[in-house]
Amino acid sequence: MTRNFDPSLPLYQQMAETLRHEIESGVYPLGSSLPTEAQLCESYAVSRHTARDALRLLEQAGYVSRRRGAGTYVEAVRPRSRYVQSLESIDDLFRYAHDTRFVIDDVKRLKPNATLAAFLDTPPGNPMLRLTGRRYPILSDRPFSLTEIYLDRKFESALPTIESHRGAICALLEELFPVRIKRIGQDIQALTLNDEDAARLEVKPGTAALKVVRRYYDSDGALLEVSSNLYAAARFTYSSWIDRDETA
Template sequence: MSGSRQTQSDAETTPAQPGAGTESKRPLYLQVAGTLREEIVSGVYPVGSKLPTEDGLCERFSVSRYTVREALRLLREDGLVASRKRAGTVVIPPRVSGSDIQQVMSINDLLALGTDTRFRIDAIHTVTIDTELAAHTGLEPGEQWLRVEGFRFNEGENAPASRTEHFINRKYAAVGRLLQRHEGPIFPLIEDLFGINIVRVEQQISAAILPPPLAAVLEVEEGSAALEIRRTYTTADASVAQITINIHPGTRFQHSMSMRRVRN
């Protein structure tokens, strides 16, 4: 009827006029998802990069916010992106079933890690760094740090992907009150709460052997090979804000990185 209003649902799924291509007959959210999927796979949006905002995608594709959100939902289900509050929608590394694949080239890439995992906290307490912890963390003996212990799980998997420990500078220990309700990496929360900037992250990867208790929880054989990844987060004034140590079963972890030749 002339002058009648068309509902959002009808508008987003209305078939194209006769003569239009097959692609235009698909629901708009599938078209948007298909285009973005091709761009992610082809490298237009590399791992660790952000997709445009919902408003930006609405403007680009001339569609509603509902359509954009449905398209992004499909991309998340395909394991191509992860969404996080205040960080937007980030392209994440591909995952092989049963394996945790990480590709880290910048601090921004660390935001992508953890967005599609769940961290189960087992303990939060203040510790004084002794000789053993100093060797484990690289911290000075006698200092006090907030220690957060738990296990990280990949989405849809029951066995833990890693044993995870966070050591947080005592100056920022108040962040511990928020961690039970927090999702994603901790260092952006510290930045937001205390107005600091993490400008450098040093990563050290070492081989390890899983002791019996930890092997049992990670559901692998006692004495299995593992990888220990220690990341040290440093602020602009060169002080250490956080140290994170992840222990991954060797059969479930793969670290991926790419290098480019720089020509003078």
């Protein structure tokens, strides 16, 4: 690598950061081509898989376009504002979290009243943790999401690890506790941002937004986590694929 990075970052993210810096500094000017995957593997001493993931991040951020059989070309010297999230499985959701940064602004311990408990699908008064913060694309310092995460207080011992963790919190819970995510429920709602939320997302009040609430359950149907994510519409696209089951 040509720059120093946090060793806790995955190698493909470090490589993407280096290439981003080289694009922005003019090493690879607008319209030029990046080295081939094979050349990148040799230069950075990484696997083909690592090189491809680094280029994927650059493509998601709008820096490059990739053309089959033609190479990778620089399309912009600044990241685009829109983030595209493509989910088809629980593993995709875990990878999405690895490709973004969740910066925690506040942690509170609370016992939800009847209204909040109904939203969280948990009994009123059940001790909970609430983590609030903002989520950023790996290659950008501009937030695309306001996020609240609610956890049962039984996971409080993991809080110091959660605050420094870079991946999906639900995946971390699986590592630290004898739990397994079996099912995720998702609700999507269109709304407009109030003054406070707009300021935190660095957009104008009244901007269109998507609110995505996910509830994570284990194999016994017990609730493990609730996440509430507020996305500025101009910065976020939700993409999914639905296949027809031909076996029926």
